[in-house]
Structures are given as structure tokens and as C-alpha cells.
Amino acid sequence: MNGEVAGDDQEDQRVMDQLVEAFSSASL
Numbered sequence: 001m002n003g004e005v006a007g008d009d010q011e012d013q014r015v016m017d018q019l020v021e022a023f024s025s026a027s028l
Helices: 006-027
Strands: none
Touching: none
């Protein structure tokens, strides 16, 4: 998170959420 803009953090969080959903769907 060093020197990153808050907006970038939100983008990363959104990407992580999508990855988690993808993994969850694959696991089921």
C-alpha cells in the first residue's frame, strides 16, 4: 500500500472480490 492512491486500493479490492467469487464458484 506504500504510496498508492485510495482509488487504486478500491480497484484492487474490486478485483480481489471478483477473484474470490470465481474461486468460490469453482469450488462449488
